[in-house]
Amino acid sequence: MTEIKSKEYLRHLAHQCMFDCSDDELDEIQEEFMILEKQMELLNQVDTEGVEPMVYPFEMETTFLRMDEVVNVLSEEEALANAAKTKNGHILVPKVVR
Amino acid sequence: MIEKLRNDVAHAKENVQQAIDLAHKIQPKINAVVTFVDPSEQLAHLDEVKNGLMAGVPIALKDNVNTKGIRTTASSKILDNYVPVYNAHIVDLLKKQGAIYIAKASMDELAMGGSNLTAYTGPVANPWDTTRMSGGSSGGSAALVASGVVPFAIGSDTGDSVRKPAAFCGVVGVKPTYGRISRYGIIPYASSLDHVGYFTRNVKDACIGLEVLAGRDDRDMTSSNKEVPAFSSLLNASLKGKKIGIIKNVTDAIKNEATSKAFNELITKMKNEGAEIQEIEFDNALLRAILPTYYMIANCEATANHSNLDGIRFGEQEMGDSTEEVMINSRTKGFGLQVRKRFITGSYGLFVENQEKLFRKAQRVRRLIVEAMQKALQDVDCLIAPASSTIAPKIKGEKIDELMDEYLVAENFMVMGNFSGYPSMTLPMGFDQGCPLGVNITCKAFDEETMFNLGAGIENCTGLHDLVAEVE
Amino acid sequence: MEYDVVIGIEIHCELNTNSKMFSSSPTTFGKLANSCVNEIDLAHPGTLPCVNKGAVEQAIKACTALHLEIDPVVKFDRKNYYYSDLPKGFQITQQFFPIGKEGHIEIETSLGKKKIRINRIHMEEDTAKQFHLTEGTLIDFNRAGTPLIEIVSEPDMTNGEEAAAYVEALRQTLYYLGVSDVKMEEGSMRCDVNISLMPKGSTVYGVKNEIKNLNSISNVQKAIDYEIERQAKILDEGGIIEQATRRFDEATKSTILMRLKEGNVDYKFFPEPNIVPIRLEDAWIKSIQANLPELPEQRRARYQRDYQLSAYDINVFLANKELAEIYEEVMKTCKNAKLACNWMITDVLAWLGKNNVQIPDLKMKPEDLATMVNMIENGDISGKQAKEVFEDVMLGKNPNQIVEEKGLKQVSDTSMLESLINEVLDEQPQSIEDYRNGKDRAVGFLVGQVMKKSKGQANPAMTNKMIVEELNKRIK
């Protein structure tokens, strides 16, 4: 059955993905979740008893492993080129608290 | 088209300039380009690759193809300032064959969509009717090929993101077998469904395209070691004795008469050319489950794939008092709502308490769908169906009912090609209201040769190739 | 009240490879920040992982030496969480199918020998290194993507001594395998301890606390000893243990609360779609296993058999593989194993410490030390002289040359000694008389006189022996 997810719960889901949503956006997400749940019921109409999940389009094993050789290194400039803030060759971010 | 330009490599500079001029001219109307690329450096080195299969041919790249030193945004605000430090594998391959990329083409943000309405730079209009959408997510690439700017453009296809816009724009759209083309350097949507694909205006060019792009790349562990045939010289358009399987669930679901008419005409012609036609009916419950299966798998993989977009090492960074705040602010401002919605769904589907009934369930249904396809393809050379129930919808259109078969089955069946990894392509099959309609074929794994041959046969039946839309 | 203590240990070990777990950038350390990275380590968009053969080989070695069953199909999974030292926002690890399962290692403590079971070994990748300053945090991605194995024990240990012995045994084994440099202080081997108490005889585990990032073996023991006392005290007072993560504080020798565990974190594990299952060829696994280097236990047996060293001596060598390897070189040309061993584990080690020299920088040639020990054994130099020779041998000098230059050669020529002895006896009739009367100390006096006459070069042992013979002759 389709249950309506509370906005608080949906906001919690957003935070789990490391972003925020406005109230209006949450209204839209709420609507979408209701459609989604109906569509998920379509999944349940398929009997998958004894069926293994399919992770890759082709399930052939490979024997390939990369040789342990250094091939590709960036220069320090390249490594830091896209970073917003750097200091002494490091990427600088506000103090990490954990 | 490609051959003509390649043979005219002496005038590459003029040909490339012509393409750029046209792209600039129509940009205000169709908005297909995110970044114009100055081709002078590539042209300067053209001499070294003048015998390449695409020597001097102007091409476009979807903006999720990483180009070293050239901004690559995937049409997302969060990557607005991202300048890659490396080339995608296919960029190196294309350069080796002398192709000159002139534009990074618009797409749905992070390839999440089928409309190209979600690009950070705004919607892409359909060159045949600028009030209509190009389709997505590779809409910019499709539009640039359809409007005659370039004969070849790279796209990527996770659900039907090459084949659907190809149908809407009246061009050939190819999604080869999973593993044929390295994904290294393509900004992903969903790893197990993502394919590099491309657009051309005829099947011969499509053959050349795959010859250039296909082949093993050790940097992509899912790329295939299978030999790449010389598709263009093997091309044989004869339909005699070819076994064609119509996906009845799709044709049944289509209510639009113009589409059915064009499709039936094509089938009649194919029969006249000696093709053996049969109808194939899948368990409809299975096909109705395609969309939710796709949605779950794609978004679960995507939410993890894009956890790297946090504004720390690259991309648009928003201020914050802590690193966590920087990440949250960057991602909040950096992603459109469409994208955030899909991440939320994906994350929800991966939670330990949901994973079995959502993500894992979808992966199990995926297997059943693929097994059904495999079984169907045992008896026929290809599965065929209209690529969409209608021509491209209006950009400002009304909302569709997402639970009707016309949507669930007819608009989403091409995703089966992504579930299975089987090669699949879309070609023009007719027109309605001055806009193109497309037909889709799907073949056995790694049998692109048959797919191209059938495509050439269809091209002969419809007479629709090398179409160019005059953008007004 | 009395308690049973339950201890399980998770160890992360950086593998010795040239390149990273999933990228071809170098693993070299001590380099400039962010100079050993490529687009994969930085998780730039569009990058894909590719599994390092060298890392898999090291993992196979570790599994084999620790008796784990190897899964010939290698699979990886994603562990999802957001943190600034984790570039992709997920770690690629082996949650569902570790490369090795169900092994063990033997430890020895004051209570005797014991087998500690190992639950699993899996391969994964390291995170970036962060430096916390007042103005912010600096991130160096050089370490990001470094190959790791995580070794998870069963909760088989019951006290700090056992835990320390377990970590030391693993450390030695991995080091002997060449799998890792296992430097706990430098973080190439990191140790997390889970510990809980339950009433003696109970079968219901208590609430566990995790002590993270112990950076030496002695701290493993100290932290556990402290933690057992802390938890016992709480339980004795009728309190309850809260599940938490703690760290060991060196200064106060106590464990300090980092954070309480509010439920379990959902890492949303799922199979890594970019890495298809990898079938390890049987012949390859077998060849790795057949060419495994000597392990500590094998070396112990060999030292017992070939050198007849004491358990104590062998332990010193096992704990110091580089020293042991020099010893083996010495023993190629040395006759007295025990004597050479004493020089190695006392004098050589003391010299290294005093002069602050690392073994790889040592100039001493093992064959020179062997020659020196042989000289002592042959009576060519005295123990006292040897101390002098040793100092120069440690600087790379040849002992024959040193003895020559310093005129240290002992007089062991019997006819020469004989004439010296007779000269002294003739001069000291009183000493002969004393000896006849049973005063043994006369011999010492006479040896001293001979040494004096020979300017210290007479071989004291020989001199002693010959004086006694001569005395006996004269008093007959």
Ligand SMILES: [Mg+2]
């Ligand atoms: Mg762990």
Ligand SMILES: [Zn+2]
């Ligand atoms: Zn770990």
